[in-house]
Amino acid sequence: MRLIKNQIFVFITLLCISPIINAQNVDEIIDKHIKAHGGVEAWENIESMKVSGRFTAFSIEEDFFAIKTKEGQYYSELNLGKHKVLEAFNCNTGWTIDPWQEILYPRELKKAEINVFYQKAEFFTPFYKYKERGFEVQLLDNEDVDGIEMIVLELTRNNGKEEKWYLDPETYLEYKCESNWVDFAYPVPAETYFDDFRTVNGVVLPFFIERTFWQRDRILQIENIEFNINVDESIFEMPKSDHMKWLSFMV
Template identity: 25%
Template sequence: MKKTIKLLLASVLTFAATFAQAQTAEEIVNKYIEVTGGAAKWAELKSVKMTAKGKQGGMEFPITSLQKAPNLMKQSVSFQGKEITMSAFDGKETWKTNFMTMKAEKGEAEDSENAAKSMDFPDPFLDYKAKGYSIALEGEEKVEGTDCYKIKLTKKPIKVDGKEEEDFSFYFFDKENGVVIMNRSVMKKGPGKDQAIETLMSDYQEVNGLFFPFTVSQKMNGQVVFSMAMEKLEMNVAIDNKEFAFPID
């Protein structure tokens, strides 16, 4: 009888310890917001200007990224003395530079509609419930040797070739320090359609009370296809809305 009681007590203690260590999706996300600066500090962020060095296909090039609340975005590179807009959203329409003609061209109406739904400045997890998003803990997974919680973030449905599809991706939170170190999503359009793309984030640094990853790389089929090293990040800088507008010749 004493042996049975001891075994039962040991099982209860083990269960209690496991329960105490268990994390919910909401707790993981709340910790992430807190360790990167806190919800109040993130809410104060109205614009960001980032300059970086990018690498792709053996080439290195300067990158400039502009973001402004609530949903303005522009990312451009400098190549052979020319500024090339890789992607931009002016709040209503997407556009970019056509590499063949070197002229700006607008995106499809469907792309603009999707962008309006999914722009997440400054962070997709900030006030995610108010945005109509949901999160779910999908277990644990190692990311390049680091133990992580795997969170599925589901946004509002988007349209792909005229059909409505679920919009979701997976975020991997470092169990030790709580920050996101990878995002995994599936490409919906283009040459890489249906392929998984992994965006890895590291070298978190503090800028005016908020923490950002200063090194970002993207992988497809296990191979690095793009990497970026941040050189400077400026917060709450004045950015004219004209910067995001489609250029008129």
């Protein structure tokens, strides 16, 4: 009888401490992940960045650039097939000019798109200060991706959206991410692959990012990164359409 009581006690104790063990494992992994990206100190010195390079959509490669700030603002200009697309996000909401949707003037981002812009605007890694940001992370069982047993972390953002991150067990850098994306503003699942990590000013970033969602394939090849640039805050605010400008005399 006493033995059974002891066994039950040990079992309950193990159940209680298992999240702590798990949490330690998660934090250890995230710590190594952040160090692999150059470490907290290097990132703390960066307030803004401009990445530029080549963007491939529909098998056509064109120039692109994106501006990001530590606060989570985002602005980009890219060519998607025959159209130029502008996108901006001010940490909470944003706007786009996307002629693919047959709207030639600026429009506000839709709810499903905003979740995507949280991902696009991610300055460093979503695991940095994840607790302070209200994110939750759970360590899942390892999974085989392209023949490598990857460390798998499930990230739940503070908006409740889940992402599954696959970290290379050798480098602790991200290899793949499964998340919710949009295609013509409609939610679709996406797979993003990260490659060609390079060190710039002490921080490590992927210079090759390929994302597939539905039948789409988008590739970002970064050629240049500038840190701590002067950012004109007005780029994040939605401009008036040309039609509205004509009516401005009424205001």
